[in-house]
Amino acid sequence: MKHLSIFILILLIFSCGVNSSSESRSSYADFTISMDTVVVDSGDEILMAATTHLSHYFNDNFSRLYFWDSRSHSTEIIDLDELKLLEKRPFEKEGPNGIVRFNNGLNILSNDKIGFSEWEKFSIANSKGEVVERIKLNEDWIIKDLKEKQNLRADIFLENERVIFNKVADLLHVSSKILKLDFRQQQVEWIALPEFEKRDNFTLEFKPDDGSFYAVIGPTLNLTKFKNQLIFTTDALNAIYKYDLETNSLTFHSISNTLTANEKSGVYKNLVTTQGEFGENMDKINEEVTFSDLFWDDKNDVFYRFTSFNLPRVAKEKLKSRVFISIINKDFEVIGEKEITEIVGQVPVAQFVKDGLIYCYINIDDELGYVRMKINN
Incomplete structure (x- = not known):
């Protein structure tokens, strides 16, 4: 399965317009998009990161991709520059250096260390696969306010501050409250996202x-570190919460698009007992708007969504979708938007922005590839 890196240039250029209020304050009143496709060289290895877009984790400057392969009990590390x-x-399954097969995610830390939730x-394991620290999440001071059957999913670890931001989940769903744990002070802070x-x-x-x-399925709740802030997003609502790590303050920001609705709004039966009911309700929910995370472009100082x-x-036709892209400034104002259904063909699986290019996961003949989108203004 050896592939050399492939660079296939596809110049797909189109004009994009926005309303006049955006036009007066933005250079994105009219823009074009160009795209190319690249493939990761896996050498003689079978790259399991190519099989799914889930559980892909990145270092701060997006020069490395980390993927936990539960079958081989190893982490695949990919150079995104080359x-x-x-x-x-590889990691051990048991003993002092043991890592569980199924975890809730990775944190990429300093000195090539990896944190496992x-x-x-x-x-926390070092570059040799040795566990150098285990931080307990079931101490009395931590769990005293948790409800029965709730558990913590360590999502973001601030290494220098010794702080972990955790999702709180039970069997049914992930709570709309985040639990911040300060291990130096042994203090907890509940961050409500009403x-x-x-x-x-x-x-x-x-x-x-x-x-x-x-089975239970529902909208996401995601945390992303952005400079000295955390951004909380969900795919059901065109709005975000921003948590300032310096002032420990939380603010809510609505994002307003003109080409689509800004949130899901239907009424559904939450508990169903037949496969037919489940499929029917799921289809209806997916016919409402779904939002990606925000992807920061530090070259152009904008977010993409x-x-x-x-x-x-x-009947039996292939499922079709309509797709839109928004360009959003640092104040979370939409400064450009356009339907791109005819260009992309399907919903892009965007993962990050690097050097002004939006990297979207794609599987190409069982190899890991990226469609890279560039916004030209």
């Missing part, structure tokens, strides 16, 4: 009467 696999770093602990409680309206619980199966919604399925 577009090649660097190593598959595990059940009731956060484990607007994100709307996510619960679009959570589906599938529980057949015979008890043979159980993709908005999409599925079209009603016609």
Whole structure:
């Protein structure tokens, strides 16, 4: 499965317009998009990061991609500058250096260390695969305010400050409250995101009467570190919370698009007992708007966000979607937007922005590739 890095230039240029109020304050009143495709050189290895866009983690400057392969119990590390696999770093399954097979995510730390979000602990391993620290997440001072069956998912670890921001989850859903843990002071802080409680309206619980199966699916809640701030997003709402790490203050920001709705709004049956009900409700929810994360472009000082919604399925035809891109300034104002359905063909799986290019995951003949989009203004 050896591929050399491929550079396929596809110049797809089109004009994009926005309303006059944006036009007066933005150079993105009219812009074009160019795209190319690149493929990662996996050498003689089978690259499992190519099989899914989930569980991809990056260092701060997006020069490295880390992917946990639970089958081989190793982390694939990819050089995003050279577009090649660097190593598959093995880990032990048990013992003092043991890492659990299924974890809740990685944190990429200094000196090539990796933090693993595990059940009731956060484990830090060095470049040799040795566990150098385990931080317990079930100490009394931590769990005293948790409800029964709630658990913590360590999401962002601030290494120098010894602070972890955790999602709080139970069997049904992820809470709209974040738990901040300060391990130096042994202090907890609950960060409430009340607007994100709307996510619960679009959570589906599938529980057949015979008890043979159980599933829950619902909108996301994501945390992203942006400079000295954290950005909280959900795919159900065109709005964000910003947490300032210096002042420990939280602010809410609505983002207003003119080409699409700005939130899901339908009324659904949250508990269903048949496969038919589950599929019908899921289809209807996906026909409402869905929002990507915000992707910061430090070269052009703007965020990008993709908005999409599925079209009603016609017989056995392939599922179709409409796709839009928004350009958003630091004040979370939309300064450019356009439908790009005819250009991209399907909803882009955007992951990060590097050197002014939006990197969107794609599987090319079982190899990891990226469609790179450039906004030309």
